[in-house]
Amino acid sequence: MSLASELQSVAEAVPGVTGVFPTLNAPGAVIGTAIGLVTGTAPDAVIVTDDDVTLTIGVSASAPAVATCRAVYAALADHLAAASLTPRIRILVAQVG
Amino acid sequence: MNDDRDDLDGHTIEELSDYLDADRKPYDPSIENSPGCRIALDALERLRSASLRLLEAEASEEPEPDENWIGGILANIGREARAGRRIPIEHPDPAADLGITEGSVRGLVRAAADTVDGLIVGRTALEGDVTVPGEPITVALEATAYFGHPIPATTELLREAVRSALALHTDLLIAAVDVTVVDVHHAPPRPPAGDDAEEER
Numbered sequence: 001m002s003l004a005s006e007l008q009s010v011a012e013a014v015p016g017v018t019g020v021f022p023t024l025n026a027p028g029a030v031i032g033t034a035i036g037l038v039t040g041t042a043p044d045a046v047i048v049t050d051d052d053v054t055l056t057i058g059v060s061a062s063a064p065a066v067a068t069c070r071a072v073y074a075a076l077a078d079h080l081a082a083a084s085l086t087p088r089i090r091i092l093v094a095q096v097g
Numbered sequence: 098m099n100d101d102r103d104d105l106d107g108h109t110i111e112e113l114s115d116y117l118d119a120d121r122k123p124y125d126p127s128i129e130n131s132p133g134c135r136i137a138l139d140a141l142e143r144l145r146s147a148s149l150r151l152l153e154a155e156a157s158e159e160p161e162p163d164e165n166w167i168g169g170i171l172a173n174i175g176r177e178a179r180a181g182r183r184i185p186i187e188h189p190d191p192a193a194d195l196g197i198t199e200g201s202v203r204g205l206v207r208a209a210a211d212t213v214d215g216l217i218v219g220r221t222a223l224e225g226d227v228t229v230p231g232e233p234i235t236v237a238l239e240a241t242a243y244f245g246h247p248i249p250a251t252t253e254l255l256r257e258a259v260r261s262a263l264a265l266h267t268d269l270l271i272a273a274v275d276v277t278v279v280d281v282h283h284a285p286p287r288p289p290a291g292d293d294a295e296e297e298r
Contacts, residue, residue, distance in 0.1 A: 022130050058132060061208065065197060065266035066186050073193050086192060093197040094132030094180065096205045096266055097139050 003083075004044035010079045011046070011055060014072045016063025020045040021056040021094055052088050053080070058095040065096045106131035110175035113137050117145070136204035137178035143211045144170060166219075166241070166280070173220045177203040184227045186268065199223060202267060206236060209262035213255045215246030219279065225272070233272035236263070241280040252276040 001009075008020050022045050047054040057072060059065040069091055076089055105113070108128060116128055117138060128134045144167075181199030188195050203221050210218040218240045225234030236259055242248050256274040263269055 021132050056132065058135070059266075061205070065201070065205075066268055069186050069195050069197065070188060070193075073188065073190075073195060077190070077192070088192050088194055090194040091196075092183065093186075094201055095135050096197075096201050097136070097208055 002044065004046040004048045007046045007048070007053060007055070007076055007079065008044070010075050011057060011072050014068065014075050016060050016065075016068035017072060018058040018060050018095070021058065023047050023054050023056045048087075050087070052090060054090040056092045056094045058097075059093055061097045065093050069093050105133045105137060105175060105178060108134055110137060110141075110171050113175075114141060114171070117141055132198070133178045133180060133200055136200055137174050140174045140178070140204065140207050140211075141171070143208070144174065144217075147211070147217055166282075170217070170219050174207070177207065177221055182227055184267070184269070185230055187230050197267065199227060202227075202263070202269070205262050205266055206238075206259050209258040210238065210240070210255055213251065213258050215251035216240045216242045216255065216278070217282075218255075223269075227269065230268065231270055233270045235272050236274045238274065238276045239279050240276055241282050242278045244281050244283050248278055252278065 011017055011020050045055060053076065055072075057069070059068045072091055073089055076091075080087065080089075106127065108131070113128065113134060116125060121129075121138075128138070177200065179200050181203070183196045184199060184202060186195035186197060202223060206221045206223075207218060210216075210221070218238055220237075220239040222237045223234055224237050226232045227234055238255065238259070240252070240255065242251060255276055259274050260271055263271055
């Protein structure tokens with residue numbers, strides 16, 4: 001499992017997260033999309049570069065969106081720290097409901 | 098209309114309406130994986146329930162139901178579902194870059210408004226610089242009231258619903274929720290109090 005897939009699973013496991021949307025405007029997203037087109041596979045929803053981890057999430061209407069976003073950050077930071085990685089983590093809540 | 102297509106990840110509000118008509122089949126990943134489309138679909142589903150009842154009510158009272166009015170709300174739903182500005186979410190860790198889209202906040206404002214009986218919201222807007230944490234902002238709403246519902250009490254319920262939703266989901270500092278009632282329509286008939294009750298009989 002790739003790091004991007006691992007991180008997607010970590011994010012999706014946080015209570016209140018309804019999904020991780022494909023990230024279109026992030027560093028690495030264009031390359032990922034191009035590879036996906038060539039290989040016929042869906043591009044990773046979580047974009048991982050040397051310096052950044054970028055993802056866009058949806059949050060349930062019943063879960064506080066801001067608190068859920070911070071909880072996703074904490075979960076990802078913990079997971080990355082376990083692998084001695086400390087990138088900048090960019091998370092955008094793009095849908096509530 | 099090209100702007101509309103681009104801003105809803107290549108889809109128009111009419112296409113989304115058709116997609117709902119088809120019961121969201123066949124599954125379209127370009128719609129279902131788009132936050133903007135999902136926000137618009139949720140709003141469309143709620144609007145359909147209210148507007149169908151409203152159009153039925155008006156059809157019994159007036160020769161022509163006001164479909165332009167519904168069309169205006171549809172257009173606003175499409176515009177408001179766009180991502181818009183990035184609203185920062187503060188975090189003490191400098192490695193955290195967190196945010197929530199203006200479109201998602203407008204979507205939850207509309208969802209909160211749709212829970213209030215006695216009116217239907219046509220337009221929502223966040224006025225002020227939402228990109229600066231702690232900056233006071235105003236939520237501006239335009240609504241159509243249903244005839245027979247007291248407007249002051251109904252708009253107060255609307256303000257409370259919106260404030261409550263924003264307090265739950267955001268860190269925004271809400272200076273005011275301004276509601277402008279721009280029209281009055283006949284109230285839609287209440288849904289049968291109970292399909293369930295009838296089934297129980």
